[in-house]
Amino acid sequence: MSDTPTIQDIQRRTNRLMNYEDGFWDLLLGTVFMLLAVYPITRAWLGPIWNLGLFIGLMVVALAAQTLLRRAFALPRLGYAKGQRSPKLKVLLVVTVGLVILTFGFVLLTLLDNGRLSTLANSTEPFWLRKFLVDILVVPVMVGIFSAMGYLFGVARLYLYGWLLGLSNLAAAIIYDGAPEGFNVPLGTAAGIILAIGATLLVRFLRKYPVQMMDI
Amino acid sequence: MSSQPSPEGLNQLSDVDRIVHEPARLMILLILSTVEEADFVFLLNTSELTWGNLSSHVGKLEEAGYVEVEKGFVGKKPRTLARLTPEGRQAVEDYRRTMQAALGPASEVSK
Numbered sequence: 001m002s003d004t005p006t007i008q009d010i011q012r013r014t015n016r017l018m019n020y021e022d023g024f025w026d027l028l029l030g031t032v033f034m035l036l037a038v039y040p041i042t043r044a045w046l047g048p049i050w051n052l053g054l055f056i057g058l059m060v061v062a063l064a065a066q067t068l069l070r071r072a073f074a075l076p077r078l079g080y081a082k083g084q085r086s087p088k089l090k091v092l093l094v095v096t097v098g099l100v101i102l103t104f105g106f107v108l109l110t111l112l113d114n115g116r117l118s119t120l121a122n123s124t125e126p127f128w129l130r131k132f133l134v135d136i137l138v139v140p141v142m143v144g145i146f147s148a149m150g151y152l153f154g155v156a157r158l159y160l161y162g163w164l165l166g167l168s169n170l171a172a173a174i175i176y177d178g179a180p181e182g183f184n185v186p187l188g189t190a191a192g193i194i195l196a197i198g199a200t201l202l203v204r205f206l207r208k209y210p211v212q213m214m215d216i
Numbered sequence: 217m218s219s220q221p222s223p224e225g226l227n228q229l230s231d232v233d234r235i236v237h238e239p240a241r242l243m244i245l246l247i248l249s250t251v252e253e254a255d256f257v258f259l260l261n262t263s264e265l266t267w268g269n270l271s272s273h274v275g276k277l278e279e280a281g282y283v284e285v286e287k288g289f290v291g292k293k294p295r296t297l298a299r300l301t302p303e304g305r306q307a308v309e310d311y312r313r314t315m316q317a318a319l320g321p322a323s324e325v326s327k
Contacts, residue, residue, distance in 0.1 A: 007246055007312075010262075014250040017262055079258025080295070081251045212257040 012154030018081050020155045021209075022074040023201030028066040030195030032059060033165060037188035040180045077209035102141070135173035142166030157197060164190040229318045235280045236311040240265055241273045245300065245308050248283065253299040274298060282307050 019025060035058055043051040129136070146162030149155070168190035172180055236242055240263070247262050248254060254262075260270055277283040282304030286297045300308075 010243065010246045011250045014247050014262055017258070018251070077257075078261055079255045080297075081254035081258045084250065084252050209261060212260070 009154075014081070015083075015153050016155055017078060018083065020153060021078065021201075022070065022205045023198040023203075024066050024070050024074060026157075026194055026198030026201060028062055028198075029161070030191045030193075030198055031062045033187060033191035033194065035059065035062075037184040037191055039184070041183055044181065073206070076211045077205070079212065102145075132170065132173050135170045138169050139166035142169070161194060164193060229314070232314050232318075233307055233311055235276065235282065236307050238273070240269060241277055242311070244270070244273055244277065244298075245282065245304060248298060248300045249305065249308055253297050256296045256298065259298060277304070280307075 035055060039051065039055060042054060045051075046054060142165050143162040146158045146165070150158030150162075165187075168186040171186040172184050175186065176184075236245060243263050243265075244259060247259060251258075256270065256274075259265075259274070260267065263270065265273070274283060274285065278285050282301060284299050284301050286299075288295055288297065
């Protein structure tokens with residue numbers, strides 16, 4: 001123990017080790033947004049309803065895979081810890097999950113939008129504001145959500161993810177002039193960066209934390 | 217201008233719980249205060265202590281009644297879980313109050 005940590009540092013480190021050290025969370029996040037980037041392509045094949053069903057199904061599979069892979073690879077190396085069930089943490093968890101769902105909802109909304117949402121803006125506003133209002137609003141929402149998570153859990157890269165995902169969504173709206181019809185390149189690029197970070201973290205994690213055979 | 221610790225607060229330093237006051241044990245207690253329970257591998261990785269140190273300090277905390285240790289198995293692999301007892305949580309809280317009273321709001325040493 002070279003530096004003297006504060007109580008907050010210890011709590012953040014504990015939360016970080018429990019959830020963000022192994023890179024699996026980043027891989028899950030990158031996978032979900034890559035699915036969103038591919039969404040327009042599969043929508044053209046399957047239609048909107050089946051496509052939404054496929055998307056939700058694949059998200060469930062991704063979540064199950066992440067849970068199983070964490071159990072198989074991360075737990076034997078990192079150890080087991082059960083988070084506290086204090087009322088404060090429960091509220092935090094509910095708010096976090098709610099905000100994450102809201103984020104996905106926003107992004108899906110912009111993917112499915114056919115220009116109808118721009119009518120929400122006042123007709124006296126500039127044209128670009130009317131056209132991209134929802135996409136512009138997604139940016140501070142994403143940045144806010146991920147920054148809050150980054151601050152609470154002491155995970156610096158979450159600040160980057162907020163900007164990456166918010167700006168990529170806006171860039172896609174500008175480039176494709178509304179909902180894309182093929183692969184969403186900006187969103188796919190952001191997802192690719194997150195996947196690359198997740199993979200790097202996983203490799204580093206596997207090297208840094210050997211499987212612990214000992215027990216006391 | 218930093219504020220000075222109060223004489224009354226400094227006197228309380230003599231009453232500080234020396235079981236908690238040891239840095240490694242304080243680290244273990246603070247980690248356990250963040251979770252409901254954790255196994256020794258997690259404590260090892262979070263505290264960055266060695267196995268020997270960890271075992272020794274957890275043993276002292278268990279003797280003092282601040283930590284509860286439960287030995288079990290996951291499949292065929294042994295797993296030892298540790299969790300704070302109510303007395304342990306109270307001890308951490310008392311320690312925090314004692315140190316706050318002793319040191320006051322000052323976090324810097326006057327030059």
